[in-house]
Amino acid sequence: MEEIKKGGLVDLFDLKNVDIHIGEIVDEGEEEEEWEPMGPHPMPRMATLRDWDFKLLNRYKPFYAPVCDMCCLCTYGKCDLSGNKKGACGIKMDAQQGRMVLLACLVGCSAHCGHGRHLLHDMINKFGRNVPIDFGPEVDIEAPLTRLVCGIKPKTIGDYEQVFSYVEEQIVQLTDALHTGQEGSYMDFESKALHMGMLDSLNKEAADIIQIACYKMPTSLPGGGPDVPLVDVGIGTMNTDNAVIIVIGHNVPPAADIGVYLTENDLEDKVDLGGICCTSIDTTRVYHKAKVTAALGRQLRVLRAGIADVVVIDEQCIRADVLELCQRVHSPMIATNDKAMHGLVDRTDDDPDKIVDDLVSGRVPGVIILEPDQVGEVAVRTALEMDKKRRSLKFILSDDEFKYYVNDCVLCGSCTLACPNGLYIGEANKSAAAGNIKPLADLFDICVGCGRCEQVCKKHIPIVDMMTKAAYPQLKEEKGRMRVGRGPIWDSEIRVVGAPIVLGTIPGIIAPIGCGNYPNGTKDAWLIVKEFAERNYIVTLTGCMAIDCALWKDEDGKTLYEKHHGGFDGGGVLNIGSCVSNAHIHDAAIKVASIFAGRPLRGNYEEIADYILSRVGACGVAWGAMSQKAASIATGFNRLGVPAVVGPHGVKYRRAFMSRPDIKEDWKLIDASDGSDVYVEPGPQDLLVACETVEEALPMMAKLCFRPSDTDRGRSVKLTHYIDLNLKYLHTYPSDWHLFVRAASDLPIATRNELLKKLEDERDWKIDWKKKRIEEGPIRAYNPSFNPTNLERLIRGKK
Amino acid sequence: MEEIKKGGLVDLFDLKNVDIHIGEIVDEGEEEEEWEPMGPHPMPRMATLRDWDFKLLNRYKPFYAPVCDMCCLCTYGKCDLSGNKKGACGIKMDAQQGRMVLLACLVGCSAHCGHGRHLLHDMINKFGRNVPIDFGPEVDIEAPLTRLVCGIKPKTIGDYEQVFSYVEEQIVQLTDALHTGQEGSYMDFESKALHMGMLDSLNKEAADIIQIACYKMPTSLPGGGPDVPLVDVGIGTMNTDNAVIIVIGHNVPPAADIGVYLTENDLEDKVDLGGICCTSIDTTRVYHKAKVTAALGRQLRVLRAGIADVVVIDEQCIRADVLELCQRVHSPMIATNDKAMHGLVDRTDDDPDKIVDDLVSGRVPGVIILEPDQVGEVAVRTALEMDKKRRSLKFILSDDEFKYYVNDCVLCGSCTLACPNGLYIGEANKSAAAGNIKPLADLFDICVGCGRCEQVCKKHIPIVDMMTKAAYPQLKEEKGRMRVGRGPIWDSEIRVVGAPIVLGTIPGIIAPIGCGNYPNGTKDAWLIVKEFAERNYIVTLTGCMAIDCALWKDEDGKTLYEKHHGGFDGGGVLNIGSCVSNAHIHDAAIKVASIFAGRPLRGNYEEIADYILSRVGACGVAWGAMSQKAASIATGFNRLGVPAVVGPHGVKYRRAFMSRPDIKEDWKLIDASDGSDVYVEPGPQDLLVACETVEEALPMMAKLCFRPSDTDRGRSVKLTHYIDLNLKYLHTYPSDWHLFVRAASDLPIATRNELLKKLEDERDWKIDWKKKRIEEGPIRAYNPSFNPTNLERLIRGKK
Amino acid sequence: MGIEIPFDVATIAGPEVGGVAPPEVIGSYISSAKRPLLVVGSELLRDEFFIDIAIELGKKGIPIAATGHSIRGFVEKGYTENIYYYNLHELTNCLRDPNWEGLDGAGNYDFVIFYGIIYYYASQMLSCLKNFATEPLMRTVSIDRYYHPNARMSFTNIMPRMEEEYKAMLKEFVSSTKR
Amino acid sequence: MGIEIPFDVATIAGPEVGGVAPPEVIGSYISSAKRPLLVVGSELLRDEFFIDIAIELGKKGIPIAATGHSIRGFVEKGYTENIYYYNLHELTNCLRDPNWEGLDGAGNYDFVIFYGIIYYYASQMLSCLKNFATEPLMRTVSIDRYYHPNARMSFTNIMPRMEEEYKAMLKEFVSSTKR
Numbered sequence A, B: 001m002e003e004i005k006k007g008g009l010v011d012l013f014d015l016k017n018v019d020i021h022i023g024e025i026v027d028e029g030e031e032e033e034e035w036e037p038m039g040p041h042p043m044p045r046m047a048t049l050r051d052w053d054f055k056l057l058n059r060y061k062p063f064y065a066p067v068c069d070m071c072c073l074c075t076y077g078k079c080d081l082s083g084n085k086k087g088a089c090g091i092k093m094d095a096q097q098g099r100m101v102l103l104a105c106l107v108g109c110s111a112h113c114g115h116g117r118h119l120l121h122d123m124i125n126k127f128g129r130n131v132p133i134d135f136g137p138e139v140d141i142e143a144p145l146t147r148l149v150c151g152i153k154p155k156t157i158g159d160y161e162q163v164f165s166y167v168e169e170q171i172v173q174l175t176d177a178l179h180t181g182q183e184g185s186y187m188d189f190e191s192k193a194l195h196m197g198m199l200d201s202l203n204k205e206a207a208d209i210i211q212i213a214c215y216k217m218p219t220s221l222p223g224g225g226p227d228v229p230l231v232d233v234g235i236g237t238m239n240t241d242n243a244v245i246i247v248i249g250h251n252v253p254p255a256a257d258i259g260v261y262l263t264e265n266d267l268e269d270k271v272d273l274g275g276i277c278c279t280s281i282d283t284t285r286v287y288h289k290a291k292v293t294a295a296l297g298r299q300l301r302v303l304r305a306g307i308a309d310v311v312v313i314d315e316q317c318i319r320a321d322v323l324e325l326c327q328r329v330h331s332p333m334i335a336t337n338d339k340a341m342h343g344l345v346d347r348t349d350d351d352p353d354k355i356v357d358d359l360v361s362g363r364v365p366g367v368i369i370l371e372p373d374q375v376g377e378v379a380v381r382t383a384l385e386m387d388k389k390r391r392s393l394k395f396i397l398s399d400d401e402f403k404y405y406v407n408d409c410v411l412c413g414s415c416t417l418a419c420p421n422g423l424y425i426g427e428a429n430k431s432a433a434a435g436n437i438k439p440l441a442d443l444f445d446i447c448v449g450c451g452r453c454e455q456v457c458k459k460h461i462p463i464v465d466m467m468t469k470a471a472y473p474q475l476k477e478e479k480g481r482m483r484v485g486r487g488p489i490w491d492s493e494i495r496v497v498g499a500p501i502v503l504g505t506i507p508g509i510i511a512p513i514g515c516g517n518y519p520n521g522t523k524d525a526w527l528i529v530k531e532f533a534e535r536n537y538i539v540t541l542t543g544c545m546a547i548d549c550a551l552w553k554d555e556d557g558k559t560l561y562e563k564h565h566g567g568f569d570g571g572g573v574l575n576i577g578s579c580v581s582n583a584h585i586h587d588a589a590i591k592v593a594s595i596f597a598g599r600p601l602r603g604n605y606e607e608i609a610d611y612i613l614s615r616v617g618a619c620g621v622a623w624g625a626m627s628q629k630a631a632s633i634a635t636g637f638n639r640l641g642v643p644a645v646v647g648p649h650g651v652k653y654r655r656a657f658m659s660r661p662d663i664k665e666d667w668k669l670i671d672a673s674d675g676s677d678v679y680v681e682p683g684p685q686d687l688l689v690a691c692e693t694v695e696e697a698l699p700m701m702a703k704l705c706f707r708p709s710d711t712d713r714g715r716s717v718k719l720t721h722y723i724d725l726n727l728k729y730l731h732t733y734p735s736d737w738h739l740f741v742r743a744a745s746d747l748p749i750a751t752r753n754e755l756l757k758k759l760e761d762e763r764d765w766k767i768d769w770k771k772k773r774i775e776e777g778p779i780r781a782y783n784p785s786f787n788p789t790n791l792e793r794l795i796r797g798k799k
Numbered sequence C, D: 001m002g003i004e005i006p007f008d009v010a011t012i013a014g015p016e017v018g019g020v021a022p023p024e025v026i027g028s029y030i031s032s033a034k035r036p037l038l039v040v041g042s043e044l045l046r047d048e049f050f051i052d053i054a055i056e057l058g059k060k061g062i063p064i065a066a067t068g069h070s071i072r073g074f075v076e077k078g079y080t081e082n083i084y085y086y087n088l089h090e091l092t093n094c095l096r097d098p099n100w101e102g103l104d105g106a107g108n109y110d111f112v113i114f115y116g117i118i119y120y121y122a123s124q125m126l127s128c129l130k131n132f133a134t135e136p137l138m139r140t141v142s143i144d145r146y147y148h149p150n151a152r153m154s155f156t157n158i159m160p161r162m163e164e165e166y167k168a169m170l171k172e173f174v175s176s177t178k179r
Ligand code: SF4
Pocket: A067, A068, A069, A070, A071, A072, A078, B067, B068, B069, B070, B071, B072, B078
């Protein structure tokens, strides 16, 4: 029997004909104790942080907008819950919505946990469990969330086995609560969703740390951090004179193996390795010649365009009809993950010659290879062969075909009713038929590439291909640049910006993350980044928004990544990495509390979240949020005290967290210095809110960066941007800016008089014009020593 | 630091201010190896048994009946999938249905896993992890599923930590596959659902073994097995002159603590401890004075009747509006589980005096006490106090109220449209108004107690109370008797019945399980048990059907449990226990393969399932299947090769597994003796099928007991019952009985001539009347040495 | 064709719903069928009248699949021509397959009439056929006393006090079914 | 009032759906409101005409909540009377609370008119109000070019080629709204 390795949690898999035998665990000493005493809540269970959740939930009361008035989860149903009625099991509409939110967070959290655990297995197989976690000289706190939630300081990747075991147990406990006949209160469903969100943040940190450690992705070693290199982004960057491999999904090992095979066989210039979604981002962190072909929204169109000589899928965010799409354009497909097997035959451990032959000959449309290190050879050899076979094939519509179809359209409107964005395709066809293809070409970027329209067109017009055809000239020029995902924010950076962030002089951290379900195209992603980077916010991106914002250039032909520095400081535009990398954004906030403010970290979630909620002016934006992962990501941010803005499609998540600034009692904080109650301005006003347009979202995000702890100088900076963004995009002053004014010194110097006048005239505030002081009006006076908290136990002295 | 105890998986919870430190695991020797060599698939992962699944799925092709034509799982949607269209993510309706099935199985499996893990924590806290697993002299194979799936032979409850860790990891992997953009094939979703079902069976075994071991529930020690005592069942058995505590749910520790408190304080005759659903069954396994008040279907009515002086809930199958219902009748509520907290305040570790006072005074409607051993005192003391206060309260409608309401009904029919069973309540009211309350009283048992009707009645008629009032006289007499759950089937019993089962002379094992969503009342449950027990089948019950069948008596005033023996042998009526106990039904089938047939057990799931599918004539029936647990339970049975029949509401699970007897290729088996292909009769014809009425279900269940391995004597017994049940309930011969005839000796002797004649006349079979032999006609000839398998690797010799 | 509240209110599946139609419309719709099949269920047994209606249809040459335990009613009446017991779940499983050989070996049906079947069971089977029996399209109707949105056409909801009207509708339906 | 296909086909929430109504019916329905509120969104900005319609309604004394970035259009026209920027999500969060003090401090509204709002966003907010703003009942209508089943009444779906007809409907609506 093999010796069971150190690590506490025994790997019970793949034991074939091996006896499992568990012996005694011998205590090796107290070494861990040294780094920090344990806080109150290591490895919190479902109910451990419920008090904190209820504090959040009482201020930011769950708001529900059902997508469906029925429940269909058991065979007592379907039940009609409309008007907040009860189903056959006794559940009311509000609790049912909470349950659906918990379900979404479950699926999202499990996607990250499942991915992370899977990755860990593969990495331990490949590198052993002793790969050290060392992110270079600038990163001492290597795993803030792991320390915070689990009370563990991971030294090697093997240490993550216990983290995943903890998360998995909790996930199952939470899933249990979804069963018919459990919770009856939406508050408890939401507390559980928040717990799920927190677990999800931990998963993401674990997954990214493991892959960084194993693949030596950028850290604080030379070439990392602000100095990560740039890579190509966009369909136009794919060199179709080469063989082309497209990887899709989120789990990088198979793609990494392709990179290794290309390098080792000197094929880097013969084969283009491009990707879609997070796998593409992570591939560039491993193999710098890889390209980011597109984000989620272009997946269908990239596949249909037929540029791939091989498609390699792993897991998540892969179109469910990927096999059918590949077959249509004769792209052999390789599935590499047991979560997405698409009915194919598993060929793991089979002879590569045979597999390549089967794929190239078309005998099978695709294969499954579950061992990542077997993928590179098969994918590359197949791509090279297919490249030859596929050269003559054309998948872009001919001019004649295009003309035929635009004329064939009967303007029936079915496609419009099927389109999630309600695009008026018929009208664009009509205009194209009359000679003007611009309306159709303009739809290309607004279309989210879902394909629903085509299925209902009675004239069988290939609408998606029509838009591609119309936009082809632009598309060929879709050539952007993006920084490689940099991973962790450095402790040294936090030391520099901690004070400016907490004091408010860096107005905020803006974190655009997530998917591509935009209401109005990818350019909004670019605008959000641009606007805040130019205003000296720190902009930290991950996932599809990190890709989409790279598609656009300014007048000088520069992308935002080229225009702005990549450091965690005002004006920076940072690609943090793939979806799992957005844990580093949590980590940055946690490190502000820990490094800058010296708050204890270990097993101390509640206190750190309380700190962040009151002091760290950060705001996420998931403008194209679509997936269950986005739901759990946002919920994880929320539990940690970070608000998030979503695009209008985000209302279909059913639940939001918004406060009521008009209810005074909801805004009672405690001054930890003396235990007194303080009624404060609504900062942040919401934890999760949707905006209708990007023009509305920009001022909203600025608003959600207010914090009760802002110094007057900080507040004046934030007010400047809040008012300015309102004037710029809404053409008017915000109706609530006065709520954030505590003293004249909170007002920007340049406009102080003007604003004081407005307060006097429009709000009846009493101004002492001589002293330039506000005498009466604000919710509270500015108190520089105010030490805001929501937790009674943090009161230092009673007044 | 506390010493970390042996067991391999470290309990990482509840470590406050304690450093976690994992040392080295020292191998203690090879002791485990001795019991059995490891089979091919210990701890199978998601794709490990996919080949087996595909074998099942190709014969029993997934059948989908969508409950909804839309998908609402992400914000790309809602998507209209009607007509097998694709959603925005590319998923087709069929795959989406597979996904919803996987979701249901996930929730069901997690309920059992979450419950089991929770129980294990509590039991380790209370008893330590070294509680031995020892079920007495008649049970050597203590944990067949654990051995089969995990390759582990558990010695103490602590050994189950690794089992749950395995299950939890797998659950999360499977949940990951639910995320948007994973599987595109319904076959792979179903393979994953089957994996989930198998994990669920393991959960149930684990949970029941743990509670049996810790609470010394009946096993093969004296008073166990066939000799378990009888307990009271039914609302009429509750002595309301006593204080009454009602426990609801599935997790027995809090109820067990109540039993202990009552015993220790000599209050057993002053307080009635009754229960609803599985907790009630398990309570009687621990505390023999407990009563089973009702199954799920009566929950609403028991609560509304106000008989409870205290209601204690744990987890699962609790009405979501339980708190509101309790408040209405002034029953204080104690929630004891973090999965169902109902927005109450957590009072764990608080002073019992204070809690009792708060509850009795009505200051709070309920409390949460998460520590089971703190529940007994609070519950009992509160009940005794409340009993005094509540004596004068009446919750049954007065005659005048009843009269008023029946006259007030306007026969609008809204209630009927809201009722899952479409009951014509208005008409029954009308009849009551005219003096005949029987129609209304008759609805009492058919009503599933969901309460949907009342919410839509514009006249605010308390419909549920009306039925209770009308049926009150019967209700008072609802006094049944049930065997206490016996837990494991003994190895010695298997040794006796193994051969008769496999050879077919015991015609089958019928396993009525699950919930109370019956189409036509509880009496069907009784009829199913009666019919098969009288025909010498073995009838093994669990959960709500075990309760509901005990409500009815024969002419002699005897329940079925009183009429029939409790041994695992022909004619036995066994209450196995609660839902988790139904693992012992799997276990019995597995033990037939292992003990009777000597098949290797350890890590050898595929072979054992193949054996069971072809040879063990067992059939589950979940006539009132409602919950997600029922979905995963059935799916777990299916993967193991056991078919299940559900009631008509079961079609709302969306998916069934039915074969096509008319497609010859689907019925190709291998004869393991010589490797030859054999085309066989459809046995079992379906793995999951719904019947419209109990009259249809009875012959169907008999049919699903056919197996290709039946000897001719066995086949003739099975045919006898199949034909007889058809004649009795459908008044005609089955149209397909000839499919099961291989030779004249397959025909029952008593009717052989008659049947041969029918074959000749109606089917054109050639009969040699002299030899009484069939010359031509059958699908195959009877071959007593036929060794059926679906697995090529089991072929022993090539012909 | 209008629509109304489904007999089980939450039986709302999505954008594709069938309409309420009077007996003569459904009857004449059936007349266009090449191979119709009458599927009957256990609710038929509540009154001989309903069995007789089925037999009348059977005598017009429409084969009958008797599901649930409805076959009883026919046996008792001595009607055994062109009628087959079938489990409804299994039957629907066959109907969804264009290659099924039918009850008589002559191939699958193009038109199915549901009659006397528990509402929610029928509804789910109609859902299966609506969503998956599309190539070629299988047409489905219900002549039960329920509005069935998953059928292409069905009667309106009919409460027990309208039983006589319902019976009249069935008669009307039979007479307008020409074969 | 009939119903039709929702502008986004799968916007089918369940048994409770509102109907399609012509402008004059919606207009006169509003006349019964005690405290109506006009909620406008960004789609108004596509043509001055739509802003003018809103202003006409505003001038009839119906307060306006301008969501999205629609406030722009009013500022540009110099209309600032009785109009307030509000985020639609936040506004709906207030509307669902009977105790909300309203934009003017005089209490919540009993009638809400949605106009110019992205379809699916409006639909979800209408869903919230339909399901939770029930005591007292808040009435909701939409005068967008979409059928909105989550509103009590709305127009039918109107494709761009019918833009002129739509404008005429809005005019008709304004004139039939009496206050
Ligand atoms: S919750 Fe979703 S799947 Fe269920 S009925 Fe509603 S729309 Fe359909």
